[in-house]
Amino acid sequence: MTDTVPASQQSSTSGADAGVAARKADIRSRWMLASPALTVIFFAALGPLLIMLVYSFLQKGSYGGIVWSFSLDGWFNVFLKRDIFDDTLGFADGHLSIFWRSLRLSFGTTVLALLLGFPTAYYIATRPANLRPVFLFLITIPFWTNLLIRTFAIMEVIRNEGVVNTLLMSLGVISSPIQMLFTDFAIMLGMVYVYLPLMVLPLYASMERLDFRLVEAGYDLYATRMGVLRRIIVPMVKPGIIAGSILVFVPSLGAYVTPRVLGGGKNMMLGNLIELQFGQGRNWPLGAALSITLLVIVMVALLFYVRNASKSGVKSHG
């Protein structure tokens, strides 16, 4: 009826050449602006990654390090192992169970962080505008303290003689301490604690932009609180949910300090396994291959997640 013509379509075709030149100049200046960051990424991330890739195809040295001759042993050992006595091949079930635990705990951490972070972000986003920065500031306070110290603090809380067990025992709820430390639960608790802000912040960012008149419109059209949450709020803050989940899932999968301290070395995750190969294990090619495997798992998980999320997600905003 009264569709307006987008301004871009109104530009005359005679200026097309000038337009192309301008766009080229624009692209060039963008590359220039991005070059410091690209330099850092190249030397600090891509470079080491290439070294890892090369190492994973070399032979291990007897006292650590590598021997410069091609070998698939590193990759072979990621998934398979040769029995020491009868030389038969079997799956490296130790490794596989660590893969599985890493995925399971990271997934659990992401879900828990989402369940805790969603209402938190919603609460902050619905406060008066002058109070929101205060809450955001409070969210970032844990970042002020070193990760290791925070992790030891959790240990203090949940160990057998820790705050929780002492309290429960003095109240007579339990008679002997509950073993929480050095369990998967402890690792997950620690990771949720550490990564929760990474969930809250992107969630808050998309909720702050949420038009709460849409929420009212939902209530007005007979949607209950659950209905509004499911059909209006969640679909509209989906970008925040995706970003937050990625930001929690990815570092969880490669977590090192938290499982090391709270898992007690027994409940290893991928990060610990990799560290072991470069340290006591003295098997650099295996460590390198495991690192690359971790990277691949992360990328596959991300692809899968983003694909699924965008399929059922927000339609493009024209």
Place this chain on the structure above:
Amino acid sequence: MHGNLDAMPAISAHQVTKIFGAGPGSVTALDSVSIDIQRNEFFTLLGPSGCGKTTLLRLIAGFDHPTSGRIDLEGSDISYLPPFKRPVNTVFQSYALFPHMSVAENIGFGLKMLGKSGAEIDAEVDAMLKLVKMEAMRDRSTAQISGGQQQRVALARALAPKPKVLLLDEPLSALDLKLRKEMQIELKRLQHETGITFVFVTHDQEEALTMSDRIAVMSAGQVLQVGSPRDIYDRPSRRFVADFIGETNFMDAELVSIAKSASRKASLKLASGKQIAASLPEGDMALGKVTAVVRPEHASLTTPKASSVLAGTLETVVYFGTDTHYHVALTTGGMFTVRMQNARGQAGEFKEGDKVGIDIDAGATQVLRD
């Protein structure tokens, strides 16, 4: 729930007060408002921004709840029902269409939440699209349609669940003038065809006069006057109402006698010493000093003569095409505006600086309560 259901108002507000905040910083948005909105009525809440009209609308919708007082829907108390339990739907000022849903999904949303079957929803959505003449836009995204079309979708979405009352919160304010005129007619048509009670909020007096069956004029959290557009325009009872709607002349006068009959007629003595008949507002009035109003089009200029009610000097003449506005400085002090239609060959009859008399049409003088 006694008596004839048809005679029961659609919405009935009893002494509704709404106070936002507490303590010294609190704001009284509604101050003991009582109002009856009849069924199938196009009822308008008219007032400047901050007068409480939107607050009253939000209380009827259920987005806020009254601090005290009661709101009934067809005789049953809904004051504290959540919005999703009221058969009342809203057309929002910003439209508030769901951006992640298509036009059809938006319109069907209310029905879906009411648990209607897919086939029922489809049929109703098609009927609504037809009603607002948007059949071709069924599967468009709401971002792909124009402002006027979004307006129609918002209307269809609110009408689809067949509410008992439709609330419209300044729905036309975002449209340009031409589209707004078009939608005014469209809204009247929709109200007529659906038979649903419309409660319309606006600050635009012209819009209120042209569209409404009845208007409630609000100011500072209170309802000042409720009546038909003609009542409100011709018989304003308060200074604010007379001033807010249209142009008017205020005159200081003295109420010298009140007719004994129920005609609400009275006799006024103007500053010029002349006596004229006037109408009184509802309620008791005491003799003494009052303010009276006369619309500019209910007065006419004459050459100076003894019988003229008012006299003065013509200061400015403003030509408007269909009519001309004459601003007269009265001999008794103050200004008086006369508006006269331009007839052929009449041009230049009165010039600036002329001494003139003013006649007021019989029955055109209205006494105010304040």
